[in-house]
Amino acid sequence: AQSVTQLGSHVSVSEGALVLLRCNYSSSVPPYLFWYVQYPNQGLQLLLKYTTGATLVKGINGFEAEFKKSETSFHLTKPSAHMSDAAEYFCAVSHMIYNQGGKLIFGQGTELSVKP
Amino acid sequence: GAVVSQHPSWVICKSGTSVKIECRSLDFQATTMFWYRQFPKQSLMLMATSNEGSKATYEQGVEKDKFLINHASLTLSTLTVTSAHPEDSSFYICSARPGQSIWISNQPQHFGDGTRLSIL
Numbered sequence: 001a002q003s004v005t006q007l008g009s010h011v012s013v014s015e016g017a018l019v020l021l022r023c024n025y026s027s028s029v030p031p032y033l034f035w036y037v038q039y040p041n042q043g044l045q046l047l048l049k050y051t052t053g054a055t056l057v058k059g060i061n062g063f064e065a066e067f068k069k070s071e072t073s074f075h076l077t078k079p080s081a082h083m084s085d086a087a088e089y090f091c092a093v094s095h096m097i098y099n100q101g102g103k104l105i106f107g108q109g110t111e112l113s114v115k116p
Numbered sequence: 117g118a119v120v121s122q123h124p125s126w127v128i129c130k131s132g133t134s135v136k137i138e139c140r141s142l143d144f145q146a147t148t149m150f151w152y153r154q155f156p157k158q159s160l161m162l163m164a165t166s167n168e169g170s171k172a173t174y175e176q177g178v179e180k181d182k183f184l185i186n187h188a189s190l191t192l193s194t195l196t197v198t199s200a201h202p203e204d205s206s207f208y209i210c211s212a213r214p215g216q217s218i219w220i221s222n223q224p225q226h227f228g229d230g231t232r233l234s235i236l
Contacts, residue, residue, distance in 0.1 A: 034224055043209050043227035106159045
């Protein structure tokens, strides 16, 4: 069975500071990993994804994440936070198994606040 | 690219009414679409997986007769909440995965903007 754990339901940083949102996964097969962002009353927007290949993946809006198999982690980072980064962030995992249809398993979400 | 349109964005209706929500992939074809429900300050809960031309697969605990899903084409899936009651009030979100094969699960899901359903 797969699962995703996001450490910290709420993270607060100052504008310009490093953003680090933690995600650990559990999967018995090679995972596909995703980070999504959700603004209030909106759907989810894909930030970045890892499927195969390079373990450091870059996404939109200056975000990046590194897949670390040994640590079963896929933490999201951004060097310098911007006020517009304030939102809810979800880490998700899926895998290539036919009868799962590519279902996403989501973490609980982390609300990011950015202080001026 | 990869735009998913969900309509309507907000619905307020009386108890007992049936409500239909549409999910369209505008610039790609999607064999598989997903329907989620989200409660305030919580994560997304998968309700069902919708495959074009076949019956939807519902998650455990989701009432099939309550939440009717139709995926008649590669660009459209609908969710109908039948005889809606106040406890059905929620934020419903659809997503679509590009591709014409259910094997392509490394493709990311693209989400609609959600539908806020309020039952009085």
